[in-house]
Amino acid sequence: MKKILILTLISLLSTLVSAQDNLISNTGSRKSLSLNGKWQYIVDPYETGFYDYRYKELKETNKDAYWNTDVQANKTEKKEHGYVDKYSLEVPGDWNHQQPEFLYYEGTVWYKKSFDIERGNAGQRYFLYFGAVNYRADVYLNGKKLGMHKGGFTPFNFEVPQELLKEKDNFLVVKVDNKRHADEVPTLNTDWWNYGGITRDVKLITVPATFIQDFVLQLKKNTTGKAPEKEVEGWVKLNQAPAAGETVTIEIPALKFKKEIQATGQITALSFKLPKIQLWSPDNPKLYQVTLRTRHDQTTDRIGFRTIEAHGTQVLLNGKPIFMRGISVHGEIPQEMRRAYSEEDAAQLLHQSIELGCNMVRLAHYPHDEKITRLADSLGILVWSEIPVYWTIDFGNAEVLEKARGQLTEMITRDHNRASVIIWSVGNETPVSPARTTFMHNLLIKARELDNTRMLSAALEVNYSALNDKNVIDDPLGEFVDLVAFNEYLGWYGGLPDKCRTTSWDTPYEKPLFISETGGDAKGGFHADSLTRFSEEYQEWYYREQIAMIKRMPAKFVGISPWVLNDFRSPKRNNPLYQDGWNRKGFYDEKGNKKKSFFLMKAYYDEMKTKYD
Numbered sequence: 382m383k384k385i386l387i388l389t390l391i392s393l394l395s396t397l398v399s400a401q402d403n404l405i406s407n408t409g410s411r412k413s414l415s416l417n418g419k420w421q422y423i424v425d426p427y428e429t430g431f432y433d434y435r436y437k438e439l440k441e442t443n444k445d446a447y448w449n450t451d452v453q454a455n456k457t458e459k460k461e462h463g464y465v466d467k468y469s470l471e472v473p474g475d476w477n478h479q480q481p482e483f484l485y486y487e488g489t490v491w492y493k494k495s496f497d498i499e500r501g502n503a504g505q506r507y508f509l510y511f512g513a514v515n516y517r518a519d520v521y522l523n524g525k526k527l528g529m530h531k532g533g534f535t536p537f538n539f540e541v542p543q544e545l546l547k548e549k550d551n552f553l554v555v556k557v558d559n560k561r562h563a564d565e566v567p568t569l570n571t572d573w574w575n576y577g578g579i580t581r582d583v584k585l586i587t588v589p590a591t592f593i594q595d596f597v598l599q600l601k602k603n604t605t606g607k608a609p610e611k612e613v614e615g616w617v618k619l620n621q622a623p624a625a626g627e628t629v630t631i632e633i634p635a636l637k638f639k640k641e642i643q644a645t646g647q648i649t650a651l652s653f654k655l656p657k658i659q660l661w662s663p664d665n666p667k668l669y670q671v672t673l674r675t676r677h678d679q680t681t682d683r684i685g686f687r688t689i690e691a692h693g694t695q696v697l698l699n700g701k702p703i704f705m706r707g708i709s710v711h712g713e714i715p716q717e718m719r720r721a722y723s724e725e726d727a728a729q730l731l732h733q734s735i736e737l738g739c740n741m742v743r744l745a746h747y748p749h750d751e752k753i754t755r756l757a758d759s760l761g762i763l764v765w766s767e768i769p770v771y772w773t774i775d776f777g778n779a780e781v782l783e784k785a786r787g788q789l790t791e792m793i794t795r796d797h798n799r800a801s802v803i804i805w806s807v808g809n810e811t812p813v814s815p816a817r818t819t820f821m822h823n824l825l826i827k828a829r830e831l832d833n834t835r836m837l838s839a840a841l842e843v844n845y846s847a848l849n850d851k852n853v854i855d856d857p858l859g860e861f862v863d864l865v866a867f868n869e870y871l872g873w874y875g876g877l878p879d880k881c882r883t884t885s886w887d888t889p890y891e892k893p894l895f896i897s898e899t900g901g902d903a904k905g906g907f908h909a910d911s912l913t914r915f916s917e918e919y920q921e922w923y924y925r926e927q928i929a930m931i932k933r934m935p936a937k938f939v940g941i942s943p944w945v946l947n948d949f950r951s952p953k954r955n956n957p958l959y960q961d962g963w964n965r966k967g968f969y970d971e972k973g974n975k976k977k978s979f980f981l982m983k984a985y986y987d988e989m990k991t992k993y994d
């Protein structure tokens with residue numbers, strides 16, 4: 382028996398090793414040099430800095446390559462590229478909002494930054510860490526390629542060999558390419574703006590030779606539907622197998638808890654009881670400072686402990702049923718037409734949600750900046766986190782599945798200690814077909830392998846041409862998710878809002894049911910009668926009918942995240958009078974003004990809060 386247990390543990394741990402790759406988590410606790418700020422750039426739509434005139438990739442040492450120095454060796458040397466301050470962009474930040482000529486640009490931009498370092502002791506390791514680059518990043522330091530990463534919303538890091546780093550004037554170049562492709566994730570077609578650039582923080586992290594690369598500490602999954610046992614489970618992963626005798630110490634000072642265990646290899650399983658803890662919840666978002674220590678390294682995080690589970694048709698947080706008063710949110714600041722990246726941005730989006738009466742946000746349709754999930758932890762807001770498997774991905778393509786799996790792994794690795802995150806979503810409105818269901822099922826399997834403490838879901842869709850009075854969400858994916866979630870736009874994409882009066886929704890799955898989207902466009906400040914599309918009155922009517930309908934939902938209905946918090950940029954929204962390049966389904970318009978429907982939704986949420994508290 383013991384042998385079987387050990388074997389299972391070994392095989393579990395070995396899948397973790399391959400899946401987690403080399404991404405470093407909890408980087409905020411690491412010694413690092415910020416590389417944010419001004420970067421010089423070259424716009425290169427023809428990719429002249431990458432390919433020769435026969436369209437072959439340039440050799441690493443080729444002087445014409447834009448990753449190589451722009452300084453002339455002598456006055457006669459031919460140099461056809463150069464980095465100067467006149468052409469600079471702020472990092473983090475998308476390029477689109479920074480200069481008018483970038484507004485609609487999709488293609489390659491070369492970013493360059495010079496930096497100096499203070500050299501530490503000989504055994505140290507250095508990693509270049511990027512919070513996110515949309516979409517493809519080729520990273521070069523002092524003329525050497527460090528690596529390539531695809532995926533616009535997840536972090537990645539490349540190790541920098543010691544001997545490559547200079548004390549002065551390191552020449553860091555990143556080729557950023559945000560062209561869309563049919564076989565990428567997301568694919569060609571999305572209802573959001575494809576903001577390009579180095580959109581999140583960049584830093585050079587310093588770690589000891591053997592260091593804590595990643596760890597998880599979560600309350601053990603509850604399967605009883607009762608109050609949690611307060612048993613913590615997890616693991617700690619080092620970057621390499623430790624020397625013999627290595628130990629891992631876990632310390633939670635506020636609980637006077639300290640435990641030292643023997644490291645069992647690159648990954649060591651952790652398990653212990655914390656009898657006196659206060660559980661994390663929206664009413665009491667208690668976070669504990671947790672330190673993990675090995676002989677030469679330590680990392681500290683602030684972690685909340687709670688359980689979350691789909692139990693029968695209910696969602697239980699710490700063993701108690703909850704109703705999710707949610708809102709879907711894009712990672713965008715409409716007032717400045719740009720991607721969100723800072724703590725202030727995260728605060729804006731979450732405080733707007735709190736004003737609406739929410740206890741939950743659906744961070745659509747891609748992993749948002751880490752600052753927002755961390756702030757959600759502190760504010761006590763529940764989070765749905767999603768990868769951009771959106772609409773018509775190339776589902777039959779094994780490489781595309783690998784790309785989606787990679788993004789899923791990066792999302793989960795970054796945030797698996799966030800108590801706020803209760804749902805991992807593997808996609809949005811993917812059209813039902815055998816290939817798609819296999820693809821999505823594979824992602825769910827992967828997510829479960831990486832994290833068995835949270836709920837899994839995907840936003841399913843409704844076929845408006847086959848609407849009945851009684852509708853059932855019977856997508857085959859329902860079998861594999863914990864939460865059956867669907868997007869429903871009755872009164873916008875199907876019929877008029879009063880159609881809600883005779884319509885009902887259910888699912889054959891004995892699982893909790895969630896409306897992951899509903900909404901209609903209204904241009905802020907445009908007033909007319911309620912039959913006039915794009916008026917605030919139409920949107921208000923839409924929500925009045927929707928709310929009346931959701932009040933008739935079956936008992937398994939556990940919440941809703943309407944579409945959407947703020948108006949957002951979309952190249953698909955071209956009504957020149959009312960949209961003008963904006964999706965106008967926000968409760969707030971692009972200037973931050975509340976539309977009439979805001980107050981209806983808030984009243985409903987206040988009612989639900991009283992009912993559940």
Ligand code: GCB
Binds near residue numbers: 572810868898964966
């Ligand atoms: C949806 C999508 C969302 C769109 C929204 C709309 O179903 O999931 O990304 O923006 O509808 O406005 O049509």
